Amino acid sequence: MNDNFLKACRGEKVDYTPVWLMRQAGRYMKEYQEVRSKVDFLTLCKTPELAAKVTLQPIDVLGVDAAILFSDILIPVEAMGMHLEFSEKKGPILSEPVRNKSGVDKLVIPDTEDSMPFVLETIRILRQELENRVPLIGFSGAPFTLATYIIEGGSSKNFVNTKKMMYQNPGLFNALMEKITSTVIEYLSSQIKAGAQAVQIFDSWAGILSPFDYEKVIFPYVKNAIKSLKKFDVPVIYFVNNCSGLLETVKKSGADVIGIDWRVDMEKAVKRLGKKVSVQGNLDPCVLFGPKEHIEERVQDILNKAFTARGHIFNLGHGVLPETPVENAVAMVEAVHKLSKE
Amino acid sequence: MNDNFLKACRGEKVDYTPVWLMRQAGRYMKEYQEVRSKVDFLTLCKTPELAAKVTLQPIDVLGVDAAILFSDILIPVEAMGMHLEFSEKKGPILSEPVRNKSGVDKLVIPDTEDSMPFVLETIRILRQELENRVPLIGFSGAPFTLATYIIEGGSSKNFVNTKKMMYQNPGLFNALMEKITSTVIEYLSSQIKAGAQAVQIFDSWAGILSPFDYEKVIFPYVKNAIKSLKKFDVPVIYFVNNCSGLLETVKKSGADVIGIDWRVDMEKAVKRLGKKVSVQGNLDPCVLFGPKEHIEERVQDILNKAFTARGHIFNLGHGVLPETPVENAVAMVEAVHKLSKE
Numbered sequence: 001m002n003d004n005f006l007k008a009c010r011g012e013k014v015d016y017t018p019v020w021l022m023r024q025a026g027r028y029m030k031e032y033q034e035v036r037s038k039v040d041f042l043t044l045c046k047t048p049e050l051a052a053k054v055t056l057q058p059i060d061v062l063g064v065d066a067a068i069l070f071s072d073i074l075i076p077v078e079a080m081g082m083h084l085e086f087s088e089k090k091g092p093i094l095s096e097p098v099r100n101k102s103g104v105d106k107l108v109i110p111d112t113e114d115s116m117p118f119v120l121e122t123i124r125i126l127r128q129e130l131e132n133r134v135p136l137i138g139f140s141g142a143p144f145t146l147a148t149y150i151i152e153g154g155s156s157k158n159f160v161n162t163k164k165m166m167y168q169n170p171g172l173f174n175a176l177m178e179k180i181t182s183t184v185i186e187y188l189s190s191q192i193k194a195g196a197q198a199v200q201i202f203d204s205w206a207g208i209l210s211p212f213d214y215e216k217v218i219f220p221y222v223k224n225a226i227k228s229l230k231k232f233d234v235p236v237i238y239f240v241n242n243c244s245g246l247l248e249t250v251k252k253s254g255a256d257v258i259g260i261d262w263r264v265d266m267e268k269a270v271k272r273l274g275k276k277v278s279v280q281g282n283l284d285p286c287v288l289f290g291p292k293e294h295i296e297e298r299v300q301d302i303l304n305k306a307f308t309a310r311g312h313i314f315n316l317g318h319g320v321l322p323e324t325p326v327e328n329a330v331a332m333v334e335a336v337h338k339l340s341k342e
Numbered sequence: 343m344n345d346n347f348l349k350a351c352r353g354e355k356v357d358y359t360p361v362w363l364m365r366q367a368g369r370y371m372k373e374y375q376e377v378r379s380k381v382d383f384l385t386l387c388k389t390p391e392l393a394a395k396v397t398l399q400p401i402d403v404l405g406v407d408a409a410i411l412f413s414d415i416l417i418p419v420e421a422m423g424m425h426l427e428f429s430e431k432k433g434p435i436l437s438e439p440v441r442n443k444s445g446v447d448k449l450v451i452p453d454t455e456d457s458m459p460f461v462l463e464t465i466r467i468l469r470q471e472l473e474n475r476v477p478l479i480g481f482s483g484a485p486f487t488l489a490t491y492i493i494e495g496g497s498s499k500n501f502v503n504t505k506k507m508m509y510q511n512p513g514l515f516n517a518l519m520e521k522i523t524s525t526v527i528e529y530l531s532s533q534i535k536a537g538a539q540a541v542q543i544f545d546s547w548a549g550i551l552s553p554f555d556y557e558k559v560i561f562p563y564v565k566n567a568i569k570s571l572k573k574f575d576v577p578v579i580y581f582v583n584n585c586s587g588l589l590e591t592v593k594k595s596g597a598d599v600i601g602i603d604w605r606v607d608m609e610k611a612v613k614r615l616g617k618k619v620s621v622q623g624n625l626d627p628c629v630l631f632g633p634k635e636h637i638e639e640r641v642q643d644i645l646n647k648a649f650t651a652r653g654h655i656f657n658l659g660h661g662v663l664p665e666t667p668v669e670n671a672v673a674m675v676e677a678v679h680k681l682s683k684e
Contacts, residue, residue, distance in 0.1 A: 167632025244586035264587040290509025
């Protein structure tokens with residue numbers, strides 16, 4: 001097996017810098033669009049054969065060093081008891097957002113095998129089909145990121161409802177965070193038991209918080225989740241979007257790898273994170289719209305800047321954008337492999 | 343005159359920490375809504391008596407230490423030759439976004455007195471009406487921030503068109519940036535000549551860039567604009583939204599004051615910015631939705647953290663949100679005054 005990804009997670013010696021792309025299975029790829037043209041998004045997530053199929057596509061097309069389970073971060077939120085829909089225009093919609101005690105009380109902590117068996121089945125299929133190729137990453141949204149969707153009822157601009165609950169009713173907010181944290185722990189533990197060889201926790205919205213709120217209110221929950229996963233011998237990656245103001249806290253999360261977005265300089269991030277964690281990132285996804293020479297230049301810059309890290313997994317600083325030219329994503333992967341061998 | 347604001351900009355001794363709020367004139371205030379109910383937004387911006395009236399409202403209601411010209415950052419973009427509209431739902435819309443050479447060629451560098459006389463007239467009225475109260479701040483969008491609107495045609499999620507032009511056609515992008523920079527310099531110079539006692543440059547979207555792109559592609563333009571304003575003896579404030587990854591570059595801008603958003607710790611920001619600039623900020627606007635005791639606690643925290651700065655002007659880390667309770671904004675201003683005297 002190509003285990004460069006797992007080695008880099010642990011800070012072991014690698015043959016070259018491993019690379020994968022957040023949202024590497026997706027709309028920018030014609031193979032994905034073909035599958036997606038026949039089923040809606042949620043059906044795709046919930047049909048193990050299809051979810052496994054699109055998970056594998058970027059392994060073949062891009063030549064990346066890891067596969068990541070195809071799913072949606074709101075799958076466990078639906079399993080907690082909320083009604084989930086996807087609108088082409090607005091993205092995810094959770095009707096009846098949770099903003100009071102009865103809403104929080106109604107949420108359950110789902111058993112993954114009972115209420116999301118398709119996720120575990122997808123993992124089992126993938127482990128079989130991937131054998132001797134690349135490792136499989138499982139994932140979940142971080143507690144706070146899931147909380148924003150639960151409270152806002154979908155995406156948000158200013159997250160006013162989330163912060164209102166935080167400031168006006170910290171008791172209620174904490175009760176919600178506890179339920180979500182238990183869900184995340186159960187969900188990721190089940191993924192690992194089913195065969196995930198690493199897990200990534202996506203804190204896509206942590207970066208809307210002041211460092212004050214992040215450290216005092218949010219961080220204990222995600223740290224607790226990561227701690228609970230330590231008993232499994234698989235690397236935990238903690239990706240914090242818009243992390244620049246938060247790294248001194250993020251460093252203490254206990255994760256093996258810190259995933260960083262593109263709005264922070266990799267060299268500064270490595271210095272701030274220290275030698276006890278590996279780093280993942282952090283090319284601006286929009287660079288993939290530029291010419292190949294420019295992509296190479298930017299890949300080289302990040303490789304240089306991450307050179308002193310304990311380990312480095314190359315990635316974008318956020319998910320692949322839908323209009324990205326596939327050949328440029330391929331060029332990026334090739335550049336990472338070629339330049340990091342030199 | 344209460345000149346604590348101007349003194350803090352220059353790093354001189356103050357009686358207490360001066361405070362104003364970005365978007366302090368706006369929808370959250372019933373006095374504003376009353377004026378706005380009679381005219382549309384652009385008419386309000388372009389009618390000096392009304393623009394002056396709403397500029398003065400927060401001075402009376404909140405007791406802030408500075409007034410800021412009421413206008414919209416896209417006013418000079420309209421004067422450059424674009425068609426500007428405001429949609430209640432989508433915000434500003436610039437029809438025919440500029441994405442090629444003929445689009446850039448068509449843009450003019452407007453003379454403020456000729457094409458935006460209402461702005462200068464508003465300033466003249468305000469200086470008369472404000473006499474012996476507080477200083478008046480003029481403002482402009484920063485070159486890059488204006489470029490994003492010109493290229494995207496309005497607000498954007500991922501700024502793909504802007505970055506595409508940056509990466510695919512740097513020559514064209516630079517030509518556009520030069521025209522905008524000349525416009526900003528002319529616009530702010532005219533505001534100062536008309537009586538603005540300080541100016542703020544809003545780089546609302548600089549924080550979507552990697553530090554790499556910000557420093558190499560964007561920064562020279564805004565630095566040049568600030569340099570051109572140095573001949574006037576008025577403080578220049580440079581506000582960079584989502585600045586955490588950019589402060590080492592921002593520090594070199596030549597601005598007298600650096601305005602920072604809430605996603606960076608004030609103490610760290612002060613250390614990174616050094617002793618040659620004053621700082622402005624940086625309370626999360628959403629804190630104003632919380633209880634007054636919590637507002638006081640957060641004000642105290644920021645005052646403590648900014649204590650070693652050359653000078654500190656208290657502000658929010660971004661504009662006041664529309665649903666903000668006015669009494670909480672008043673409580674914030676009172677807390678800043680009271681706690682900073684202690």
